[in-house]
Amino acid sequence: MWEVECEALPGLEELLEGEVRRVPGAGRGLRFDFAGPVAALLRLRIAQSVYLVVPVASARPTGLLGEQQLRRLEGAVALVRTLHRRDSIRSFRLGAAGYHSSTFRRLASELSRRTGLAFDPDDGDLLLRVRRSRDGWEALLRISPRPLSTRSWRVRNMAGALNATIAAAMVELTEPLESDRFANLGCGSATLLIERLLRAPAGQALGYDRDPAALEAARANIAAAGLEGHVQLVRADLERLPREAASVEALVADLPYGNLVGSHAANTRLYPAILREAARLAVRGARFAGTHATVEVEVRGVGALTVHAPPDTRIALGAAVVVCVPSPACTVVPDPPS
Ligand SMILES: C[S@@+](CC[C@H](N)C(=O)[O-])C[C@H]1O[C@@H](n2cnc3c(N)ncnc32)[C@H](O)[C@@H]1O
Known part of the structure; x- marks a missing residue:
């Protein structure tokens, strides 16, 4: 049995809790005792x-040097090593304030001796964080050499590409169904399309973008994800999409923020135009999740990704109603009966 802690970007905690609840054997919340196979946690998106x-x-970090704690840490390292290719983990590093102290130097040398891993303070493959806790101290060993948000399918990056965990959270907001015809407006390098199809199959997956370089990056990433033939990429202007009305059940848009892609001035005209097109494509009751300009600020700041829209922020858009707040979450819901 291991105590596990899951970390999410600010604002995504609730959605991650929902995902964790689907892992057999996982407890509630983001910190829980886990008796199941730890490999299952590598699949959290x-x-x-x-x-x-x-x-x-213990009141002092020296408590980590006790035999029982060192054995437990050794066990944790051994377990994590079984989850990855043998040659991908050769070293470890410490993430701790004051890791040059004699206690942490002793901890590093003990761990190195017991596990055979080199201590590489700058580029170690495994990350061991040490920090104060409510009851004393605690060590946290990351179960993957890179953060889980680093996806192996991302072989082509693009300026303005979305963090894959935000994409996965947006996909959750669309409540994915296998029958969904799913459209990504402004798909860029295909982060949302790939995260959607790795979550569940879809009836159809459509990616629209006007930038040939973005579509080229999308093609490469889709192939790396093993999803060739499952996505239709279409070069098109988001204000005039070549798609009939009322023909998709789920939509996502990671709208240009106006910094790396587009401009703030252009967005004031572009956003309503894109949302109107989204509403045209949406069947009644379609689900829509979007990010927009304020996201960057909120994700980087102390604020959070607010995912629930207050009911008074509805903007009526034809066949559907777009619920839209200054947050990345927008939801298209059916018009109230007239
Ligand atoms: C923020 S980026 C999307 C990034 C994407 N989510 C990713 O992870 O790579 C916005 C995308 O919208 C596209 N775009 C902006 N305005 C557009 C328009 N009027 N028509 C079509 N595409 C547009 C840009 O080319 C860009 O790829």
């Missing part, structure tokens, strides 16, 4: 990182 926790009920 909304988690930024997942850690095995070794608590130490």
Whole structure:
């Protein structure tokens, strides 16, 4: 049994909790005791990182040097190594304030001796964080050499590409169904399309973008994800999409923020135009999740990704109603009966 801590970007916690609840054997919340196979936690798509926790009920970090704690840490390292290719983990590093102290130097050398891994303070493959806890201290070993948000399918990056855990969270907001015809307006390098199809099959997956370089990156990433033939990429202007009305059940749009892509001035005209097109494509009751300009600020700041829209922020748009708040979440819901 391991104590596990899952980490999400600010604002995504609730959606990650929902994803964690679907893992057999996982508890509630983002910190829980877990008796199931830890490999299952590597498949969490909304988690930024997942850690095995070794608590130490001691007022000083020297408590980590006790035999029992060192054995537990050794066990955690051995377990994490079984989850990855043998040659992908050769070293570890410490993430701790004051890791040059004699206690942390001793911890590093003990762990190195017991596990055979080199201590590489800058580029170590495994990350061991040490921090104060309510009851004393705790060590947290990340279960993957890179954060889980780093996706192996991303072989082509693009300026303005979406963090994959945000994409996975947006996909959750669309409540994916296998029958969905799913459209990504402004698909860029295909982060949302790939995260959608890796979550569940779809009736159809459509990606629209006007930029040939973005579509080229999308093609490469889709192929790397093993999803060739499952996505239709279409070069098109989001204000005039070559698609009949009322023909998609789920839509996502990671709208240009106006910094790396587009401009703030252009957005004031572009956003309503794109949302109107989204509403035209949507069947009644379609689900829509979007990010927009304020997201960057909120994700980087202390604020959060607010995902629930207050009911008084509805903007009527033809066949559907777009619920839209200054947050990345927008939901298209059916018109109230007239
Ligand atoms: C923020 S980026 C999307 C990034 C994408 N989510 C990813 O992870 O790579 C916005 C995309 O919208 C596209 N775009 C902006 N305005 C457009 C328009 N009027 N018609 C079509 N595409 C547009 C841009 O080319 C860009 O690829």
